[in-house]
Amino acid sequence: MTEQTTRICILGGGFGGLYTALRLSQLPWENGEKPEIVLVDQSDRFIFAPLLYELLTGELQTWEIAPTFTELLQSTGVRFCQAVVSGINTEQQRVQLQDGLEISYHRLVLALGGETPLDMVPGATSYAYPFRNISDAYRLEERLRVLEESDAEKIRVAIVGGGYSGVELACKLADRLGERGRLRLIEIGDEILRTSPEFNRAAAKKALEAKGVFLDLETKVESIRQDTISLQYKSQVDTIPVDLVIWTVGTRVAPVVKTLPLKQNHRGQITTTPTLQVLDHSEIFALGDLADCHDAEGQQVPATAQVAFQQADYTAWNIWASLTNRPLLPFRYQQLGEMMALGKDNATLTGLGVKLDGSLAYVARRLAYLYRMPTFHHQLKVGFNWLVRPIIDTLS
Numbered sequence: 001m002t003e004q005t006t007r008i009c010i011l012g013g014g015f016g017g018l019y020t021a022l023r024l025s026q027l028p029w030e031n032g033e034k035p036e037i038v039l040v041d042q043s044d045r046f047i048f049a050p051l052l053y054e055l056l057t058g059e060l061q062t063w064e065i066a067p068t069f070t071e072l073l074q075s076t077g078v079r080f081c082q083a084v085v086s087g088i089n090t091e092q093q094r095v096q097l098q099d100g101l102e103i104s105y106h107r108l109v110l111a112l113g114g115e116t117p118l119d120m121v122p123g124a125t126s127y128a129y130p131f132r133n134i135s136d137a138y139r140l141e142e143r144l145r146v147l148e149e150s151d152a153e154k155i156r157v158a159i160v161g162g163g164y165s166g167v168e169l170a171c172k173l174a175d176r177l178g179e180r181g182r183l184r185l186i187e188i189g190d191e192i193l194r195t196s197p198e199f200n201r202a203a204a205k206k207a208l209e210a211k212g213v214f215l216d217l218e219t220k221v222e223s224i225r226q227d228t229i230s231l232q233y234k235s236q237v238d239t240i241p242v243d244l245v246i247w248t249v250g251t252r253v254a255p256v257v258k259t260l261p262l263k264q265n266h267r268g269q270i271t272t273t274p275t276l277q278v279l280d281h282s283e284i285f286a287l288g289d290l291a292d293c294h295d296a297e298g299q300q301v302p303a304t305a306q307v308a309f310q311q312a313d314y315t316a317w318n319i320w321a322s323l324t325n326r327p328l329l330p331f332r333y334q335q336l337g338e339m340m341a342l343g344k345d346n347a348t349l350t351g352l353g354v355k356l357d358g359s360l361a362y363v364a365r366r367l368a369y370l371y372r373m374p375t376f377h378h379q380l381k382v383g384f385n386w387l388v389r390p391i392i393d394t395l396s
């Protein structure tokens with residue numbers, strides 16, 4: 001009788017899934033122990049979301065922030081399968097794909113991330129633009145191009161959500177649109193960037209003010225139409241003409257995750273143990289935005305790339321440990337700080353005892369993200385381009 005190779009199936013190739021696959025491929029598997037690693041994603045590209053805004057300003061190109069999985073997984077031994085996950089039979093340990101194929105697994109990694117809910121107010125699904133992935137960025141780019149080519153004197157943009165995405169988008173778009181832009185940032189609370197360190201919040205407020213972005217605080221979006229947005233402020237509703245509404249509020253787990261017979265919290269996130277295993281299913285690991293995870297100290301971890309990136313190391317290690325009869329490690333989250341883009345030559349950074357803003361923070365943020373990019377080969381390609389491109393641009 002032939003013994004079947006152990007198969008690890010990773011669903012989702014974002015910060016959680018891709019980095020788990022890469023780490024797993026680097027672990028010291030002994031001869032004959034090396035499992036088959038399969039990474040499944042609906043897209044052909046990994047997306048480095050923290051740098052997604054830079055596509056809109058032309059500062060970066062698609063290949064830099066969204067390399068293909070084929071390129072990234074070259075010579076790692078990880079098999080990539082481009083497919084939409086439609087279900088999981090947790091009893092038979094089989095993943096169902098939309099094209100009808102099935103993949104059986106010995107260990108399963110759930111890392112499907114989240115999506116932006118557009119059904120929070122009437123009209124948003126039809127008229128608002130989300131900003132989460134490459135298709136969103138391309139769709140938004142196309143709308144901006146049409147507006148820029150129109151003969152309208154002003155381009156009126158409303159950005160819903162004064163969190164990180166809303167603030168970063170507002171600053172980048174203000175720089176792109178220049179004098180033609182009329183931007184407003186709509187925030188339901190009485191403060192933007194509620195969870196940010198004071199230094200970053202102050203730098204962001206200063207940048208928004210300098211760029212003339214109008215702040216609507218304590219303001220709720222009532223509804224969105226093709227060319228208007230209705231805003232409620234202190235029980236009064238105003239309807240304002242707009243050319244573009246961008247929706248950045250909320251993260252919801254994908255519908256396929258909701259259908260799984262696994263314990264979930266009120267937001268649909270899957271409950272994990274500190275070792276990142278799913279309750280009652282020690283063969284299934286969950287991480288990133290879809291996981292409800294309390295770390296070794298009992299702290300609930302936020303839904304960020306920084307967290308998913310760190311969880312990937314633990315997930316890979318714990319899968320390796322579970323297959324080689326070693327003890328598993330509880331996830332220890334290290335909050336290293338946060339960085340924010342505040343335009344085409346401005347950023348803010350608070351972390352590891354360092355506080356920076358302006359162009360220095362801009363460069364530091366770029367370097368810190370270069371260091372976080374997947375694979376040394378991709379880092380080299382991108383880093384080389386960042387060094388050489390300004391020289392070519394100056395000469396041409």
Ligand SMILES: Cc1cc2nc3c(=O)[nH]c(=O)nc-3n(C[C@H](O)[C@H](O)[C@H](O)COP(=O)(O)OP(=O)(O)OC[C@H]3O[C@@H](n4cnc5c(N)ncnc54)[C@H](O)[C@@H]3O)c2cc1C
Nearest residue numbers: 012014015016042049050084085112113288289304305306
């Ligand atoms: C514009 C933007 C900027 C951000 N900036 C930062 C930042 O600066 N710092 C930070 O810490 N966090 C940032 N975040 C948050 C961060 O991107 C997420 O927390 C992080 O990506 C979560 O990682 P994940 O692996 O859970 O999911 P993701 O990285 O979203 O990956 C999920 C993957 O699953 C795939 N997938 C989904 N459903 C299916 C399906 N049914 N079948 C097959 N594949 C599927 C997707 O294609 C995707 O590749 C930002 C988010 C956005 C939108």
Ligand SMILES: NC(=O)c1ccc[n+]([C@@H]2O[C@H](COP(=O)([O-])OP(=O)(O)OC[C@H]3O[C@@H](n4cnc5c(N)ncnc54)[C@H](OP(=O)(O)O)[C@@H]3O)[C@@H](O)[C@H]2O)c1
Nearest residue numbers: 161162163164165186187188189194249250303304339340
């Ligand atoms: N640079 C970075 O580090 C970075 C960049 C992007 C994303 N991220 C991470 O990715 C995740 C998502 O971030 P995000 O910025 O996209 O979203 P977010 O953090 O959820 O921010 C959304 C903002 O919108 C507000 N809001 C909620 N409902 C609203 C409504 N109906 N109308 C108007 N405003 C409303 C929220 O206010 P309340 O807070 O009062 O609810 C919050 O300020 C977070 O975990 C974040 O840390 C990080």
Ligand SMILES: C/C(=C\Cc1cc(O)c2ccccc2c1O)CCC[C@H](C)CCC[C@H](C)CCCC(C)C
Nearest residue numbers: 305306309336337338351352354363364367368372
């Ligand atoms: C705040 C820092 C890291 C946290 C962090 C934030 C994210 O948004 C992530 C997204 C995705 C994956 C991981 C993370 C993540 O870990 C970085 C702190 C950086 C330090 C404070 C110092 C940075 C030094 C520069 C690299 C060099 C500066 C040179 C300068 C221009 C002279």
